[in-house]
Amino acid sequence: MTLCFTRTIHSLPFKHPRLSLSNPSKRPISSFLPHSSSQSPPLLHPISPKPHLPLFLRPPTSSATFSDLQKFHSWAKGLAFSVGSKFLDSDNGPDTDLLCREIKWLLEDAVEHTSILPHLGSSQNPNLTGSELIRLKLDLDDLYSLWNQRIEERRPFQYIVGCEHWRDFVLCVEEGVLIPRPETELIVDMVEEVVSKEKGLRNGLWADLGTGSGAIGIGIGRILEEGGRVIATDVSEVAVSVATFNVQRYGLQDKVQVRQGSWFEPIEDVMGKLAGLVSNPPYIPRDQIPRLQAEVGKHEPRLALDGGDHGMDDLLHLCEGSSIALGSGGFFAFETNGDEQSELLADIMTSKSENRFRDVKIKTDMAGIHRFVTGFRR
Amino acid sequence: MGLFLLKHWRTKMPSNLHRNPRIPFMSLLSSSSTAPSMPQTESAVFHTPLFAKRPPFFLQFTRGFAASSQPDLDPQTSDGLTVDGIVARSWPILDEGESDWRSHAASVALSIQLMKRRLQWKKMALRVEQLSAELNKPDLWEDPVYAGKISREHGMYMGKMKEVNGFEQDLLEHIDMLKLAREENDTELESESMKALLRMRRIAKEKELEALLAGEHDSCSCFIEVQGGAGGTESMDWAAMVMNMYKLWAQRRGFEVTTVDEMPGEIAGIKRATIKVDGEYAYGYAKSEVGVHRLVRISPFDSAKRRHTSFAAVAVIPILGDSSSRFQINESDLRIERFRSGGAGGQSVNTTDSAVRIVHIPTGVTATCQNERSQHQNKAMAMAVLQSRLDQLEMARQAQMNAQHTQSLTDISWGNQIRSYVLHPYAMVKDLRTRYEVSDPDSVLEGDIDGFILSYLSSTVDKDEETNI
Ligand SMILES: C[S@@+](CC[C@H](N)C(=O)[O-])C[C@H]1O[C@@H](n2cnc3c(N)ncnc32)[C@H](O)[C@@H]1O
Numbered sequence: 001m002t003l004c005f006t007r008t009i010h011s012l013p014f015k016h017p018r019l020s021l022s023n024p025s026k027r028p029i030s031s032f033l034p035h036s037s038s039q040s041p042p043l044l045h046p047i048s049p050k051p052h053l054p055l056f057l058r059p060p061t062s063s064a065t066f067s068d069l070q071k072f073h074s075w076a077k078g079l080a081f082s083v084g085s086k087f088l089d090s091d092n093g094p095d096t097d098l099l100c101r102e103i104k105w106l107l108e109d110a111v112e113h114t115s116i117l118p119h120l121g122s123s124q125n126p127n128l129t130g131s132e133l134i135r136l137k138l139d140l141d142d143l144y145s146l147w148n149q150r151i152e153e154r155r156p157f158q159y160i161v162g163c164e165h166w167r168d169f170v171l172c173v174e175e176g177v178l179i180p181r182p183e184t185e186l187i188v189d190m191v192e193e194v195v196s197k198e199k200g201l202r203n204g205l206w207a208d209l210g211t212g213s214g215a216i217g218i219g220i221g222r223i224l225e226e227g228g229r230v231i232a233t234d235v236s237e238v239a240v241s242v243a244t245f246n247v248q249r250y251g252l253q254d255k256v257q258v259r260q261g262s263w264f265e266p267i268e269d270v271m272g273k274l275a276g277l278v279s280n281p282p283y284i285p286r287d288q289i290p291r292l293q294a295e296v297g298k299h300e301p302r303l304a305l306d307g308g309d310h311g312m313d314d315l316l317h318l319c320e321g322s323s324i325a326l327g328s329g330g331f332f333a334f335e336t337n338g339d340e341q342s343e344l345l346a347d348i349m350t351s352k353s354e355n356r357f358r359d360v361k362i363k364t365d366m367a368g369i370h371r372f373v374t375g376f377r378r
Numbered sequence: 379m380g381l382f383l384l385k386h387w388r389t390k391m392p393s394n395l396h397r398n399p400r401i402p403f404m405s406l407l408s409s410s411s412t413a414p415s416m417p418q419t420e421s422a423v424f425h426t427p428l429f430a431k432r433p434p435f436f437l438q439f440t441r442g443f444a445a446s447s448q449p450d451l452d453p454q455t456s457d458g459l460t461v462d463g464i465v466a467r468s469w470p471i472l473d474e475g476e477s478d479w480r481s482h483a484a485s486v487a488l489s490i491q492l493m494k495r496r497l498q499w500k501k502m503a504l505r506v507e508q509l510s511a512e513l514n515k516p517d518l519w520e521d522p523v524y525a526g527k528i529s530r531e532h533g534m535y536m537g538k539m540k541e542v543n544g545f546e547q548d549l550l551e552h553i554d555m556l557k558l559a560r561e562e563n564d565t566e567l568e569s570e571s572m573k574a575l576l577r578m579r580r581i582a583k584e585k586e587l588e589a590l591l592a593g594e595h596d597s598c599s600c601f602i603e604v605q606g607g608a609g610g611t612e613s614m615d616w617a618a619m620v621m622n623m624y625k626l627w628a629q630r631r632g633f634e635v636t637t638v639d640e641m642p643g644e645i646a647g648i649k650r651a652t653i654k655v656d657g658e659y660a661y662g663y664a665k666s667e668v669g670v671h672r673l674v675r676i677s678p679f680d681s682a683k684r685r686h687t688s689f690a691a692v693a694v695i696p697i698l699g700d701s702s703s704r705f706q707i708n709e710s711d712l713r714i715e716r717f718r719s720g721g722a723g724g725q726s727v728n729t730t731d732s733a734v735r736i737v738h739i740p741t742g743v744t745a746t747c748q749n750e751r752s753q754h755q756n757k758a759m760a761m762a763v764l765q766s767r768l769d770q771l772e773m774a775r776q777a778q779m780n781a782q783h784t785q786s787l788t789d790i791s792w793g794n795q796i797r798s799y800v801l802h803p804y805a806m807v808k809d810l811r812t813r814y815e816v817s818d819p820d821s822v823l824e825g826d827i828d829g830f831i832l833s834y835l836s837s838t839v840d841k842d843e844e845t846n847i
Pocket residue numbers: 014015016017177178179180181184209210211212213214215216233234235236239261262263279280281282283303304305725
């Protein structure tokens with residue numbers, strides 16, 4: 001099965017295109033869809049721009065002596081220690097402990113053989129002279145400049161190494177695509193739960209709208225049964241290319257299809273047929289954006305964060321569209337900014353949606369915040 | 379079967395080196411089910427038709443010994459040396475590099491004794507005797523299920539005895555050979571035999587270890603936990619040194635080490651930490667380390683350069699493989715929470731910290747993990763730790779294991795000191811249980827602790843032997 005992108009005719013930036021559900025889809029339902037007929041697959045578009053290869057996937061092209069690496073290690077730790085709780089106090093950023101752990105992970109991704117790493121910290125080691133050559137996946141100079149960016153520019157660690165460990169897999173990420181959050185992992189757990197109870201959902205068609213790096217879509221793709229499929233969409237070109245890369249890296253191209261476009265626009269052809277719809281849309285209230293933690297506010301794409309004046313623009317749009325997109329019995333899960341947003345959303349979906357949804361629930365994340373709204377289409 | 383044992387047959391030369399009551403080998407020899415009516419008396423064995431059928435040269439393989447009418451069970455050299463005899467002579471055991479046959483022989487002989495003790499040799503011999511008697515009953519095979527069971531058990535014990543006996547035999551033959559070579563000034567043969575003895579010494583050490591690690595959960599992977607005692611930075615630094623010692627030790631042994639949880643001290647060291655040690659027999663070895671480790675040194679954190687004594691407690695938890703014996707956890711009994719999270723979370727926060735804490739509400743047992751790179755993995759690891767803690771609690775409750783090994787960090791009393799590491803005013807690491815000591819603390823702290831572990835394991839075998847016989 002080949003990949004297909006459906007590109008929107010709209011140009012960026014834009015938000016909230018009107019739902020055009022009355023338009024009959026001109027796109028054939030491809031063989032990608034469950035229980036499909038033998039129609040020809042959609043055209044394959046070249047992937048552009050090409051995503052950056054994350055550090056850990058690069059071949060070793062450089063090397064440094066053990067003692068040079070030790071020097072880097074103690075320099076990097078020195079920087080981490082100089083931070084103390086400065087970032088933590090100013091905007092809830094990383095403290096020394098966390099930064100030290102990041103150094104360990106950075107080195108894990110940067111060296112060819114990680115067995116050497118535990119020795120870096122210990123002062124005396126009789127079996128190491130210091131002149132041993134360690135193969136690296138980047139130049140030592142670059143290692144220095146990366147860690148410098150981490151501290152001086154507050155460049156997110158995940159952009160530095162080019163990946164984020166999420167659930168039990170590793171997603172490639174880069175500037176222009178949101179780094180998936182730990183909270184969002186739980187959406188996949190929730191899907192896993194409903195899917196385990198209902199075969200129709202296991203084999204059905206799912207959509208992950210605003211997929212970013214492809215995180216949720218891939219997570220769902222990995223738990224669905226043979227017949228189950230996921231369409232993962234994003235309006236951002238970078239996100240589409242990164243998500244496509246991640247889908248392919250996990251060999252899920254037959255299960256997870258990445259499409260480009262705004263919210264429901266790229267899934268017009270399957271409206272009313274979805275077994276499930278999940279999304280973690282931008283939900284930060286616009287006025288909070290200038291005060292965000294530096295790693296987020298200065299480095300992550302605004303398109304992925306800005307949810308309009310109250311942060312609810314996209315959520316409301318999705319909530320409205322999901323009643324049309326989901327088939328009967330279809331499941332939905334949305335991530336929100338927390339307590340107020342989820343209460344409002346749940347309220348709308350129960351009392352103001354003409355009884356179209358059932359079992360609407362608010363679910364908490366592991367910090368006890370009312371993070372998600374879930375339910376079913378009647 | 380009888381055939382193989384005969385190969386290792388030695389007749390007894392009257393010898394007062396002989397200390398242990400003998401294993402009734404004759405009954406072993408007679409236990410083959412193909413010879414159901416074999417007589418059970420020792421001296422009669424050689425006259426049974428079964429053995430008469432063997433080619434006569436076969437007995438001659440037992441170099442230089444004629445079958446006496448009073449055969450004994452302990453193999454010996456041409457000049458009457460037995461394994462027990464070698465041990466009784468207490469020849470000093472030198473470095474492997476020293477070409478001293480007595481040293482090699484003494485080492486191998488000790489290993490053999492230990493293997494025998496571990497197998498509970500005497501008990502096993504008695505059991506074999508019983509089984510042989512059963513197998514000799516003419517009506518045995520009328521109940522094939524029972525017969526099969528008996529014969530399998532018999533075969534298993536025979537296999538074990540055969541292995542040890544063969545080993546014993548080889549040792550004595552090499553000694554004979556070496557002496558012979560010396561008598562005849564055959565330097566080539568001498569060096570061959572010396573090499574063979576050295577080889578045996580190494581193999582024997584391995585086998586000894588296998589014998590030592592025969593506990594029910596010994597082959598499991600495990601968690602090792604270290605906690606600093608009272609005394610601030612100095613003891614937290616000590617806890618970190620102890621933990622590092624285990625990490626390096628595990629690495630030497632080829633185990634995979636994962637840090638699960640680590641609470642760093644404010645200035646240096648760790649308050650407590652948990653690592654996962656993956657590999658065969660990780661638990662079997664590591665369980666020897668449970669207890670309090672004491673350090674005496676001039677503290678680098680004391681500007682007055684005074685001598686300090688600090689303590690670190692070590693707990694070891696096996697990771698049970700067999701799911702049936704595991705504690706059943708009820709999902710609804712768990713509280714799973716994000717640990718040390720701050721702020722709004724979600725999109726507003728980008729952190730690589732995804733620590734998870736799981737509380738088992740009915741028991742209050744908790745587990746945290748923060749060293750994995752995803753929350754999902756942290757949760758999975760915390761679950762694994764919690765499961766093992768609950769398993770251990772359950773085992774302790776059922777008293778299935780030696781009580782000391784099952785102690786969790788909270789149970790370990792600071793009085794239960796097992797080892798003392800003195801860096802000043804002299805250098806010495808001494809195990810308070812076995813008296814085993816080493817004068818080079820650096821090498822110990824770099825993970826060279828197998829000597830301590832083995833001497834402890836051997837000492838427990840002796841205890842088991844005492845209680846079991
Ligand atoms: C908060 S991010 C979530 C990304 C990913 N699902 C995750 O959980 O890591 C929101 C995503 O929505 C995408 N997005 C923003 N506006 C959109 C629109 N109009 N249509 C589709 N996707 C949009 C952004 O590009 C971004 O990838």
